[in-house]
Amino acid sequence: MSLKSQASAGSEVNERLAALISNANAVRAIAAAVEGTLGPKGLDTMLVDRFGEVVITNDGVTILTTMEATHPAAKMVINVAKAQEEEVGDGTTTTTVMAGAMVGTGLELVLKGVPVARVIEGLRKGLQFALEALAAKALPLDGLEDPRLYQVALIAGRGHEDIASLVVEAARLVGEDELRRPAFKLADIVVAEEGAENQVFRGVIISKSRLNRQMPERLEKVRVLVVDDALEPEEIEEEALRTEAGFARYLALQEEFKRNLKKLIDLGVGLVLVDxxxxxxxxxxxxxxxIMVVQRVLNRELRRAAEHTGAKPIKRTGLKKSPEELERYLGWAEEVFEEEKLEKVFLRGGGKPMATIVVGAATAEVVGERERIAKDAAAAVQAAIRGGVVPGGGSVELAVAREVERRKSEVRGMAAYGVDCVVEALKRPLAQIVANAGFNPLEKIGDVIAAQAASGKDSLGIDCDTGEIKDMVEAGVLDPAPVKRHALKAAGEIAEAILRIDTIIRKKEDKPESGEGSKDGGAG
Known part of the structure; x- marks a missing residue:
């Protein structure tokens, strides 16, 4: 074949695979944006908006959800990262890096002549092998007193010992049953404030001030009313107010509202929280x-306050109930007080023990990042309680990669090539961690593979300070098993979705219905 014919054939291949190449490049670009943050030596990213506002962070999901991305495939990866954060609260960077490796390897295979269908078939089998191997390597924790729980919080908390201690203390206060409850998220109880002291507050914090300074600043043994509505009289339509009957109705509602408030006073209510x-x-x-009143309370905080105090949220129309009926809606707190410096109201000692993690920050610039770190640590601790731990530092992924390679012979035909997508993806976390630490990833991966094979220890990895082989379990480098499983599964799903796209077509704009929005107002 002549050089001209070869060039023409290559051009035809690239044109046929234009969608895959474009999507793969977008996914790899997204992965490149976050991979530098991975591991103990990972660096921060500065995000700048058009007004010059700056966010400096090491948090993968914050980078992904804040960065400007216009390519459809890039947006797909970002959406998967959001789902990962919502499901397990951590592991978004690992998901993105592995997805980039899977898609990149898949593209290379397709360019070499492996049909996309066979690549996807092999990817699915490799993913199945990997998830089975990963599940078998999970180590269960021995309850909330297990010292490994602190190590999980420390690793997820990027080495911040104060945050790790707070998170573990809060987890123990909340209790294992609550941590295992699907609707409960330990990360939701994290609050970061400039100038605050680190503490696990045994109660609930409302991030609003009392309605005015004339209201009491501190109350003890308080009856609590939670109004899931506005605290105001029922409304009358403006047109109705212009009529005599409407105005009379307005006055009657005002008087009724005052009587309802009098009932609350007679019942001894000391705190009213209003949505x-x-x-x-x-x-x-x-x-x-x-009476202390706090208005416009965040819905999440309103629910927690109701749960903590035992109050039943009530609508404003419910205030018409008799005092005996209203009594059943009231909650109770041992103490309520406002911290004026923080502009927050604290509720302590309700019927149900609850905890709030307060993370202090020296300056406003680091408040957001301290909060993100604490939330990551809390999510990791909860995931570890639910599903155990695995060796961290990329060691367990490399051990799983070795297992997948051993099982590659079970896959027939060209689909076997697709298994390599998963193998390469599993090697990426350790490769990136050691690269960020300043070492040669190819050399270190070879060293770890040889050491794991020789010793039979899947927990061997690389010490990022020295570059030497180290047992991650003995070093206390542990990750939650559910985070790893979800990251691998999510990466596989996004990689398959990207590889399956054959053509990109721009959608036509939706046109207005006939007769609506026409420029000339009629048929042409």
């Missing part, structure tokens, strides 16, 4: 009665 706004008349009456 929305508070009418001026309510503020005046409740202030005179010495």
């Amino acid at each position: 929305r706004g508070v009418a001026d008349i309510a503020e005046e009456i409740l202030t005179d009665a010495g």
Whole structure:
């Protein structure tokens, strides 16, 4: 074949695979944006918006969800990262890096002549082998007192000992049953504040101030009402107010509202938490009665406060109930007080023990990053309790890669090439961790593979300070098994989705219905 014919054939191949090449490049670009943050020697990323506002972070999901991305394949990866964060709260960088490796390896195989269908078939089998091997390597924890739990928090918390201690203390206070409850997320109880002291507060914190300074700053043995609505009279339509009957109705509702507030005072309510706004008349009456009111409370905090105090959220129409009925909606707290410096209200000692992790920060610039670190640590601790731990530092992925390679012979035909997508992806975490630490990844991967094979220890990895072989379990480098499983599975799903796309077509714009939005107002 002449050089001209070869060039023409190559051009035809690239044109036929244009969608795959474009998508693969986008995925690898997204992976490149976060891979530098991986491992103990990973560096930070600076994100700058058009107004010059800066976020400096090492958190993968923050980088991915904040960065500007226009390519459809890049957006797919970002959406998978969001799902990973929502499901297990950590591991987004690992997911993205492995997805980039799978797609990149898949593209190389296709360019060499392996049909896409066979690559996908092999990728699925390799993923199945890997998930089975990973599940078998999970080490269960011995309850909340297991010292390995602190190591999990320390690794996920990027070496911040104070944060790791806070998270473990909070987990023990919350209890194992609560940590295993699907609806509960330990990361949701993290609050970071400039100038605050690190603590695990045994109660709930509302991130709002009392309605005015005339209301009491501190109360003890408090009856609590939670209003999942606005605290104001029922509304009358403006047109109705112009009629005599409508205005009379308005006055009657105002009087009824005042009577309802009087019932709350007579019941001894000391704290009222309101989802929305508070009418001026309510503020005046409740202030005179010495009741603390907090308005526009975040829905998540309102629910936690209700759960902690035992209060049942009530709508404003529910305030019409008799005092005996209202009594059943009230909760109780041992102490309520406002920290004016932090502009927050603290509820301590309710019927159900709850915890809030307060993480202090010296300056406003680091508040957000301290909070992200604490949330990662909390999510990792909860995942470890639910599903055990595995050796970290990329060691377990490399051990699983060796297992997948051994089972590659079970896959027939050209699909066997597709298994390499998973093998290469499993090698990427350790390769990137050691590269970020300043070592040659090819050399170190070879050293670890040889050491694991010779010793039979899957926990051998690389000490990022010295570059020497080290047992990750003995070094306390542990990761939650569910995070690893979910990261691998999510990476496989996004890689398959990208490899399956054969053509990219721009959608036409939706046109308005006939007769609507026409420029000339009629048929042409």
